[in-house]
Amino acid sequence: MRNGRLSRREMLKAMSLAAAGSTALPGFLTGCRQAGLSDQALEQAGLRRDALDGKPRFLIVISAAGGASIVDSFLAVRASESNNAAKVNTFPDAQVQSVAGSPFRAVKVNASALGSIPVPVNTDQLSFVQKHAGEMLVATTVSTSVNHVIAQKRSLTGNNTWKGRTLQECVALQYGASFPIPNVNMGISGYAERGVDDLLPAYCYGELVQNPSLWPLGLDGSRGLKYAPTNASLDLARATRQQLDAQSIFGRTFADSKALTRWNEQRTGSQAQLQTLDLITRLNLLPNMPPQVPLTEYGLGTSPDAAQVTQVFPDFFTDPVQGQAALAFLLLKYRVSCSVTLGPGFNVVVGGANGLANPPLAFDFSHNDHRAAQAFMWARILGSLDKLIGLLKSEPFDATQSLWDRTLIYVATDFGRTRTRPDNAETFGSGHDLNNGVLMLSPMLKGNTVLGGVDPNTALTYGFDARTGRAQPGKMTSNEADIFSGVLQTLAVDTSGSGLPDASAFVKG
Numbered sequence: 001m002r003n004g005r006l007s008r009r010e011m012l013k014a015m016s017l018a019a020a021g022s023t024a025l026p027g028f029l030t031g032c033r034q035a036g037l038s039d040q041a042l043e044q045a046g047l048r049r050d051a052l053d054g055k056p057r058f059l060i061v062i063s064a065a066g067g068a069s070i071v072d073s074f075l076a077v078r079a080s081e082s083n084n085a086a087k088v089n090t091f092p093d094a095q096v097q098s099v100a101g102s103p104f105r106a107v108k109v110n111a112s113a114l115g116s117i118p119v120p121v122n123t124d125q126l127s128f129v130q131k132h133a134g135e136m137l138v139a140t141t142v143s144t145s146v147n148h149v150i151a152q153k154r155s156l157t158g159n160n161t162w163k164g165r166t167l168q169e170c171v172a173l174q175y176g177a178s179f180p181i182p183n184v185n186m187g188i189s190g191y192a193e194r195g196v197d198d199l200l201p202a203y204c205y206g207e208l209v210q211n212p213s214l215w216p217l218g219l220d221g222s223r224g225l226k227y228a229p230t231n232a233s234l235d236l237a238r239a240t241r242q243q244l245d246a247q248s249i250f251g252r253t254f255a256d257s258k259a260l261t262r263w264n265e266q267r268t269g270s271q272a273q274l275q276t277l278d279l280i281t282r283l284n285l286l287p288n289m290p291p292q293v294p295l296t297e298y299g300l301g302t303s304p305d306a307a308q309v310t311q312v313f314p315d316f317f318t319d320p321v322q323g324q325a326a327l328a329f330l331l332l333k334y335r336v337s338c339s340v341t342l343g344p345g346f347n348v349v350v351g352g353a354n355g356l357a358n359p360p361l362a363f364d365f366s367h368n369d370h371r372a373a374q375a376f377m378w379a380r381i382l383g384s385l386d387k388l389i390g391l392l393k394s395e396p397f398d399a400t401q402s403l404w405d406r407t408l409i410y411v412a413t414d415f416g417r418t419r420t421r422p423d424n425a426e427t428f429g430s431g432h433d434l435n436n437g438v439l440m441l442s443p444m445l446k447g448n449t450v451l452g453g454v455d456p457n458t459a460l461t462y463g464f465d466a467r468t469g470r471a472q473p474g475k476m477t478s479n480e481a482d483i484f485s486g487v488l489q490t491l492a493v494d495t496s497g498s499g500l501p502d503a504s505a506f507v508k509g
Contacts, residue, residue, distance in 0.1 A: 055398075056175035056338050057406045057444070057491045060328055060388070061168060063152065063191035063343030064381055064413040066364030069430075070437030071419070072374035073125060074104045074138050075454045075461065082456040086423045089370070089430075089459045097126050102133040103450045107375065111427075114376055115369035119354045123379040128386055137445045137506060138437050139486065140452030140461035142478045143415050146432035148364070152190025155412040155438075158484025162498045164196035167410065167487050168339040172204040174493045175338040180273050181207045184331055185341040186324045191412065192341075202262040206341070212323040213316060216283035217300070219274045224298045242268070283330050285309060285316055305330060308394075312387045319349055319357050325384050329391045332403055344380060366417050370430040374417075385409060385441065408442035410487050419459040435460045435476070438483060444490050446508050469505030 071077060071089055078093045079085035097106045106125035114121050129136070144159050145151040156166040165173075168183045176182025185192050185206035194205045209215045222228040229237075242264070245251045254260050274280075281301045288295040288302060295301060303309070309329060313322040324342035331337040349358035358380065359365045365373040392404035416436025421428040437452065452464040453471050463475030466482040486506035488495055 054175075054492075055406070056179075056335075057171070057408070058175075058332050058403070059167060059171045059339045059487070059491060060332075060407060060409045061156070061187070061191070061339070061341040061343075062381060062385065062409060062411045063187040063341060064363055064377070064411050065152070065188060065191070065344055065346060066148075066362040066377070066413075067366065067415050067417050067432060067436070068363050068378065068381070068411065068413040068439075069366070069370075069374050069417045070138065070140070070439075070461065071454060071459050072371070072417075073107060073378050074129065074136075074439065075140075075437060075450065076105045076107045077454060077456045077459050082459070084457045087420060088457070089417075089419045089421055090456070099126070099129050099133055102129070102448050104129050104133055104136065104138065104448075106130075107378075109371060109375035111369075111372040111375070113369075114356070114359055114372045115365065117356065117359065119356045121372045121376050123375040125378060125382060128382045131386065132389070132441060133448050135441050135443050135445065135447045137440045137442075137447060137449045137451065139440070139450075139483055139506070140437040140454070140463060141416075141435075141480070141483060142461075142463070142476055143434050143436065143480060144478050146415050146434060148414050149190040149193075151414040152187075152412070153193050154190075154480060155414065155483075156191065157195055159478070159480040160196070161481040161484050162495070162500060163199075165200065166193075166195040166206075167484065168206060168341060169195050169197070169200055169204045170488055170493050170495075171339040171491060173200060174491075176203060177201075178335075179203075179338055180270060180277065180279070180336050181331075182337055183207060183339045184209055184327075184337045186210075186212055186320075186327070187341040187343055188345045190414075191343065198258070202258070202265060209327070212320070212327040212342075213285065215327070216280055217286075218280075219283065220280040221271060221275065223275075223280050224300050226298060238267070277334070277336075279334070279336060282334050283327065283336070285326060285330075303330065305333070309391065312391055315351055315357070318351055320345060321358070321380065321384050325388045329388060329395075332392070332407070333395050344377070363413070366430045368429055370417060370421075370428055371426060381411065385411075389441070405443050408440060408444060408487065408490055411439040411441075413438060416461075434478075437461050440487070440490075440506075442490060444508055445506060449505075451505055465505065467502040467504050 076096045077090045078096045079090045080093050082090050091107060095108050097108060099106060106129045108124045109121060111121040143151055143154060145154060157164055172182035182203055183206045186209045192208055217224060222234055282303050284303050285306050286293050309326045310316060313326040316323040316326045321344050328340040328342055331340050344358050344362045346361050348360050351357040363377045389404060392407055393402050395403045397403050397406055416433040417430040418433045451469055452461055454461045463472045463479055465472060482501055482503055485500040486503035489503045490507050
């Protein structure tokens with residue numbers, strides 16, 4: 001293997017292992033990818049050979065685009081608790097429900113319209129919190145930007161706290177060497193950007209997916225084409241082209257280009273691996289529906305998991321979040337990826353019970369109608385999470401654990417929202433604010449936990465000690481590195497030499 005690429009002999013061996021259903025394939029591919037890195041490159045990347053031989057853990061990032069407000073969910077403030085209730089974002093007492101044995105709260109909102117959109121908003125977070133509180137952790141935050149794109153990216157890099165790497169890249173580095181596409185990213189804007197550490201192996205960087213329902217149909221070089229040449233002919237043509245490309249003026253001029261190296265890796269090793277694993281079938285939820293979707297006519301088929309997954313996400317084809325969540329489950333089940341990013345975009349999506357699945361600007365529609373927009377979008381996020389967690393719980397990881405037992409969900413958000421409002425107003429707009437909090441869910445977290453707290457007189461959150469978990473009232477400084485470290489430490493990612501803070505308070509004892 002040279003430059004991170006599998007040789008023909010190595011790929012033939014990998015294909016034979018896959019065809020035989022061998023459990024040795026992941027370890028073999030791990031070794032191949034590691035062999036392509038020098039000891040110096042491994043050290044620079046912070047990659048431990050022994051760590052990569054352990055069982056993988058999985059990260060799912062939910063991009064709550066537009067600013068998901070934590071005081072409109074799990075840290076909501078009752079009016080009776082505040083000396084300034086009329087002027088800050090507090091709720092009538094009856095709308096803020098307690099959860100027995102838990103520090104979390106659940107908000108219930110009933111509104112006749114969503115701003116100027118004549119869609120009723122009737123949401124209740126209680127059932128979600130009651131069901132998942134034991135695996136929920138809320139950590140208060142103070143970010144460093146109220147620009148959407150910048151803040152979104154900083155929510156993934158901890159404001160460049162470790163060489164500018166994203167959380168997804170760190171997880172892919174730790175666990176992804178044996179995965180065909182370790183880091184799949186279906187987010188938008190800053191959530192879809194890669195980090196700035198160019199020393200990482202190429203496979204760590206995110207593979208962008210625009211349409212989760214159609215993307216699987218592109219995971220084979222010839223399937224789905226009528227009258228396509230035989231595989232042997234295609235293999236010969238590809239090998240010839242690779243030789244000619246390397247000898248061309250372009251190939252010689254840019255032989256050391258990282259982009260060209262990655263392209264060569266993808267069209268040799270990665271492409272063959274994807275085809276051998278039959279991901280064009282395993283990840284495809286589209287049914288055979290001629291004449292609109294004539295799969296069998298083109299030699300294609302539907303995933304064996306389609307019935308189960310589409311029952312949970314019936315609108316997978318028309319609702320992007322449902323489609324993304326469905327694909328995320330399959331990517332983890334078939335060990336295609338160890339990190340998946342998904343979430344709502346800023347575009348309107350028609351559908352759902354009231355005819356609207358996603359309002360314009362997602363959470364940022366709070367500029368128009370804060371309370372109803374937050375309630376609507378939190379219901380959208382939590383509903384998808386509940387269904388995805390159910391699927392992950394139903395799928396074995398091994399003989400003793402489910403996929404969910406080894407997964408962490410991080411609900412990343414741009415920033416918070418301003419807390420002031422006109423006197424006792426129930427309909428009001430909000431702006432961007434650095435102060436907020438984030439939600440994480442995992443059996444590996446210290447569940448049923450709030451790190452930090454909220455001042456009821458201002459509705460602003462305050463900080464905590466990331467090592468002990470002790471609340472620090474009055475602390476309002478940025479803690480992006482704490483959140484970043486908490487995610488990685490919970491996922492047992494090796495952070496040696498990173499300088500990241502000890503975030504033991506996040507991890508289940």
